[in-house]
Amino acid sequence: MTNEGKSVVYYVCRLVLRPLASIFLKCGLTWKEFSDLSKSVFVEAATQEFGIKGRPTNVSRVSILTGISRKEVKRQRDLLLNDEPAVKGKTTDATRVLSGWFQDREFLDQKGDPMLLQETGPAPSFDALCDRYSGDIATQTMLKELLQTGTIERTRSGELRVIRRFYQPARHDDENLAWGVAFITDLAMTMNNNVFLSNAARPRFGRKAESVRILPGSVSEFHTFLDIRGQAFLEEVDVWLTNREATDDAQESEFLRLGVGMFAIEDKLDEERVR
Numbered sequence: 663m664t665n666e667g668k669s670v671v672y673y674v675c676r677l678v679l680r681p682l683a684s685i686f687l688k689c690g691l692t693w694k695e696f697s698d699l700s701k702s703v704f705v706e707a708a709t710q711e712f713g714i715k716g717r718p719t720n721v722s723r724v725s726i727l728t729g730i731s732r733k734e735v736k737r738q739r740d741l742l743l744n745d746e747p748a749v750k751g752k753t754t755d756a757t758r759v760l761s762g763w764f765q766d767r768e769f770l771d772q773k774g775d776p777m778l779l780q781e782t783g784p785a786p787s788f789d790a791l792c793d794r795y796s797g798d799i800a801t802q803t804m805l806k807e808l809l810q811t812g813t814i815e816r817t818r819s820g821e822l823r824v825i826r827r828f829y830q831p832a833r834h835d836d837e838n839l840a841w842g843v844a845f846i847t848d849l850a851m852t853m854n855n856n857v858f859l860s861n862a863a864r865p866r867f868g869r870k871a872e873s874v875r876i877l878p879g880s881v882s883e884f885h886t887f888l889d890i891r892g893q894a895f896l897e898e899v900d901v902w903l904t905n906r907e908a909t910d911d912a913q914e915s916e917f918l919r920l921g922v923g924m925f926a927i928e929d930k931l932d933e934e935r936v937r
Contacts, residue, residue: 756829
């Protein structure tokens with residue numbers, strides 16, 4: 663790949679990763695965890711999709727494709743084969759503080775539960791806990807972050823109570839998160855098919871309608887319009903698909919998933935979007 667081509671890929675990668683980074687950070691995923699996980703996914707994709715005549719790609723070629731050493735490729739493939747997680751647990755300073763609160767005997771009560779802590783003073787106190795586990799993060803900075811994210815709370819008497827064992831910058835509903843990730847996955851797979859179209863494949867439907875000259879007053883009206891017309895279209899698609907579903911005597915091994923996804927677009931303009 664030329665330097666110019668690689669710069670385009672870098673640009674595209676940053677655009678794609680930016681909203682994903684926001685999601686991952688809100689869920690408490692660190693860049694190190696993402697790095698470890700992406701290494702595993704790169705090895706998995708190279709193994710499954712770049713073999714010859716349908717066979718898995720050999721270790722040497724996976725190493726060439728991914729830039730990961732042969733030894734590490736083999737380790738990652740072994741982990742994938744055994745269904746073992748390739749990513750270690752959360753390692754943020756905030757999570758270390760919380761883990762210490764739940765595990766360090768000096769900060770546990772007689773039942774083995776995390777104690778209520780005074781903010782300052784000798785151990786057991788939140789100040790002492792941070793001195794022991796928060797690395798170079800100032801105690802007040804850690805306190806503000808954990809209170810703001812609802813990870814800990816202050817009691818009426820002024821003591822600090824821990825609510826959750828793991829640090830998560832934003833609360834989320836697991837079901838909605840799974841739905842959103844499934845949507846992103848489907849979109850990425852359609853993009854992958856259409857951008858790198860092979861002779862055996864055909865382009866999938868992928869269209870959008872947008873304008874960069876809309877005033878904020880039209881947003882509510884647009885969502886109402888989309889809720890009505892978009893839902894009507896999806897219901898029409900659902901009827902079409904239902905009428906073509908396989909009969910009970912068909913072989914399940916022959917089934918495939920077919921459908922269409924829709925989503926609203928709404929964001930502030932920036933120079934990159936306008937160009």
